[in-house]
Amino acid sequence: MSDILKAAVEALATKVAGGIDGTAKFVIEGEGAIMLDGDGVRAGDDEADVTLTASAETFEGMMNGDVNPTMAFMSGKLKIDGSMSAAMKLASVLG
Numbered sequence: 001m002s003d004i005l006k007a008a009v010e011a012l013a014t015k016v017a018g019g020i021d022g023t024a025k026f027v028i029e030g031e032g033a034i035m036l037d038g039d040g041v042r043a044g045d046d047e048a049d050v051t052l053t054a055s056a057e058t059f060e061g062m063m064n065g066d067v068n069p070t071m072a073f074m075s076g077k078l079k080i081d082g083s084m085s086a087a088m089k090l091a092s093v094l095g
Contacts, residue, residue, distance in 0.1 A: 001043050004056050005032045011063040013041040016093055022083070024090050027053040036090070050082035050090070062094055069094050 001009075008028060019038040025048035026034045035044040054062070058077045061067030069091040072078035080087045 002031050004028065005034065005043055008059060008063070009034055009041055009043055012036060015063070016041060020090065020093065022050075022086050023048040024086060025051045026059065027051060028059050029053065029055050031056055048082065050080060050084075050086040052087060052090070053079040053081070 005028065008026070008031075012026070012034060016036055017040075019040045020036050021038065023046070024036040025044075025046070026036070028034070032043060033045040035042050035046055035048065054072065054077060058067055058072055062069050062072065062078075067077070069078060073080060073087075073091075
């Protein structure tokens with residue numbers, strides 16, 4: 001696992017400490033994927049209710065609060081595939 005992916009798992013684990021309802025996947029372009037579900041956060045590339053794809057820079061900005069997930073989506077920096085309602089719930093957790 002790359003250092004970026006490892007740091008991303010740790011950052012997400014802090015934000016969603018109790019896990020989430022359903023499943024979500026963050027794909028960090030050029031690095032790999034992170035799974036979020038009721039069990040918590042881990043590196044992985046399984047099927048998910050929603051998949052969010054962003055660059056490492058955009059992902060880092062969302063984790064540290066510099067990038068608003070909704071604005072990232074609207075500007076094309078964050079791509080969403082799957083359940084938009086699951087994406088909105090996740091954005092509120094990250095927000």
